[in-house]
Amino acid sequence: MSPARLRVLGVERVGPYALLRLGRGPLDPGTPGQFFMLRPPGLVVPRPMSLCLAPPGELAFLVDPVGAGTRALAGLERGDGVHVVGPLGNGFRLDVQRPLLLGGGIGVAPFPFLSARLGRPPALLGFRTAQHAEAAALVPNAEVVLEPTLVTELLSPGFDVLACGPEPMLEAVGRLEPAAQLAWEAPMACGFGACYGCAVEIGGRLARLCVEGPVLGGRVRGQIPAMAGKVAAA
């Protein structure tokens, strides 16, 4: 389980995001929705990133440079090395009949890889600004909405929803489509169950998102303490 040192092939700007393209090395791309731990140079713990694209010989990650770790990753340059562990966690189930990808903001990250695996299903993506929405170009068959319009406003029944985005969006999707597969996010220091840092409420109890998720199907989670005791396993 040692980290692989992968070579940076390039960093491309996609709106405000950075598409970090790495040589695949010995790592398997895994299942869409699984994640990898990428160690930003100069920092102590790695950051969890879901795989965005898996072209032959490559692993690519869409990074939103919002903090010290993601800024350091977005600042990598061609030829740099980066330590990567993965794939980790549980990805999306792909045995779906009428898939619809529902994404918000940087939650679009796992969709290019997911879309390829599902045969380019329709996608509904919401962004804060037109600049952020440039990331929609990575996802085939995508319809885009900008704030204040929400993706949930355009959601019609009859789809197998696979969603990734901010927590309020996922909570809303979970209420509308209880069977939706939702990819959640939490701060993680390790990604393999060691640190207990990513505990979130799952089915009414605190559990490690890296072990039980990050994709939770048929189960609803909420924020502790506000949702404590109010959420039951579906």
Add this chain to the structure above:
Amino acid sequence: MILNASGCLDPLVAPDVARRLDAVVTKTVTPLPREGNAPVRIAETDSGLLNSIGLANPGIDRFLADVLPPLLELGPPVWVSVGGFSAADYARSCTRLDATAAAVVELNLSCPNVAAPEDEAAAIVAAARAETDKPLYAKLSPALPDIAAVAGAAAEAGADGLSLVNTIRGLALDPATLRPRLATGTGGLSGPALRPVALAAVHACFRATGLPIVGMGGVETGRHALELIAAGASAVALGTVLFADPGAPDRVRAELAEEAALHGFGTPAAARGASHERVAAAVNGPRAERERLRLKL
């Protein structure tokens, strides 16, 4: 000997990592189950990782029924970390563990993220000692004003060894809101910032007690491990480094052997306490030499 620091590895989720250790230390177990603290529980700071997990564990009953048996199957000796809020809590868990195949009981006397036990360290060690013949290691906080004195008291109360150190309390603020980044406000700081703190604690406790010491705090390389051994550690535990590098046990072990050889030691263990000899040489050597010369003159 390379171990994991308590709470820095789930051997049942990552058995391949656990098998590379010379002993596996469990996450702290308390008499009753604990869900742990509310998220957000971790935040990286400029100098290390801040955590406030809050001793999440299934409680001693479920631990003994569901966790310990598969842990014992992994291979490496199992050290069980025990926590509580009174000497009686620790004693109760030690009674239960005495009949198991656990190799060592580590008494976690130093979690910065839950209320401190109402009893003093020595009283807890004595209460645990009365309940088990297993080797007892006292895990102390580097925030103690006089850690050597507490280590000495723990030794007198029956501790067989020391685990040094736990994290030290810290606070991180969100740069935008200036509110604490962790839900509990403060947390325990680990990683590079803890390294010199751990070295000082190991150095002081080695001089005070001579007990076996598991040194830990910011170890990332074999060089860091060798320094802890030179300060007085008889074993080294890996904590935060495991999060970034689950391959660290093998890497650090190899680097440690190399570093020890570079310094002229046949084995890493032979370096134990070397910093004390050098401190003595630096402080006393030249002066003694001067005295000798003066007498000659």
